[in-house]
Amino acid sequence: MSKAAIRPRGAGRRSASWTQDPEGVRRSILDAARLEFVENGLSGARVDEIAARTATSKRMIYYYFGDKEGLYRAVLEEMYERIRAFERGLDLASLEPEEAMARLTGFTFDYHAENPDFVRMVMIENIHHGRHLATSDRIATLNLSGIDVIREAYGRGVASGVFRPGIEPIDIHLTISALAFYNVSNRASIRQVFGHDMGAPEALARRRESAIDTVLRMLRR
Known part of the structure; x- marks a missing residue:
C-alpha cells in the first residue's frame, strides 16, 4: 500500500x-x-x-x-472578550438608570444560561486559584470595563435620586454575577438534592425575573 x-x-x-x-x-x-x-x-x-x-x-x-497553558489562557481571554463585547452592545448609557440595570441583569442571566461552557471554564480557573487570569493583562482590562459600565449607570441613578448612594460598583457586579452564575454552576446538585431543574424554561423565567427584582431592590432608595 x-x-x-x-x-x-x-x-x-x-x-x-x-x-x-x-x-x-x-x-x-x-x-x-x-x-x-x-x-x-x-x-x-x-x-x-x-x-x-x-x-x-x-x-x-x-x-x-x-504550550497548553498558553492555549488555555487564550481560551479564557476569548470567552471574557465575548461576554464583554455583548455587554458593550447593550448601549446602557442610552437608557434610564433602572432600565439599564434591569437590562444588564437580564442579559447576564441569559448569557450564563445560554453559555454553560463559560461557567464551566470559570469554575475550572477557580480550581487553579485564578493564576491564569492573573497573568492576562487583556482579561484584567476587559473586566475593568465591565465595572465601568455599572459605575456609569449607577452614578446616573444616584445623581437622579433613583438609586441610594454608597454602594460600590464591584458589589453590584458581584450580586448580578452570583445570581446568574449559581443558576448554572449548581444545576446538577440542586436537581439531585431537591429534584428541581433550574434549567427548565419556566424555572429560568422565574429566576430571571427574581434576579432583576433583587438587583433593583438593592439599588433603589
Missing part, C-alpha cells in the same frame, strides 16, 4: 490551510480547545485530542499558543 493511501484523513489540507487562512486555523484551534478544556479541565486536557478535532497539527498549536 502506498504512503498516500495510508495518509491520515485531512492531513493533506493541514500544511496549506494555516498559510491560506491563519486566523481561521487559530479560530478552529480555540473552538476545539474550549471543548477539550470544558470536558476535561486544564489538567486532563490533551493537546493531541485538540489537534485531532481540527485540521491542524500539534506542532501548529504550539506555534500559535506556545
Whole structure:
C-alpha cells in the first residue's frame, strides 16, 4: 500500500490551510480547545485530542499558543472578550438608570444560561486559584470595563435620586454575577438534592425575573 493511501484523513489540507487562512486555523484551534478544556479541565486536557478535532497539527498549536497553558489562557481571554463585547452592545448609557440595570441583569442571566461552557471554564480557573487570569493583562482590562459600565449607570441613578448612594460598583457586579452564575454552576446538585431543574424554561423565567427584582431592590432608595 502506498504512503498516500495510508495518509491520515485531512492531513493533506493541514500544511496549506494555516498559510491560506491563519486566523481561521487559530479560530478552529480555540473552538476545539474550549471543548477539550470544558470536558476535561486544564489538567486532563490533551493537546493531541485538540489537534485531532481540527485540521491542524500539534506542532501548529504550539506555534500559535506556545504550550497548553498558553492555549488555555487564550481560551479564557476569548470567552471574557465575548461576554464583554455583548455587554458593550447593550448601549446602557442610552437608557434610564433602572432600565439599564434591569437590562444588564437580564442579559447576564441569559448569557450564563445560554453559555454553560463559560461557567464551566470559570469554575475550572477557580480550581487553579485564578493564576491564569492573573497573568492576562487583556482579561484584567476587559473586566475593568465591565465595572465601568455599572459605575456609569449607577452614578446616573444616584445623581437622579433613583438609586441610594454608597454602594460600590464591584458589589453590584458581584450580586448580578452570583445570581446568574449559581443558576448554572449548581444545576446538577440542586436537581439531585431537591429534584428541581433550574434549567427548565419556566424555572429560568422565574429566576430571571427574581434576579432583576433583587438587583433593583438593592439599588433603589
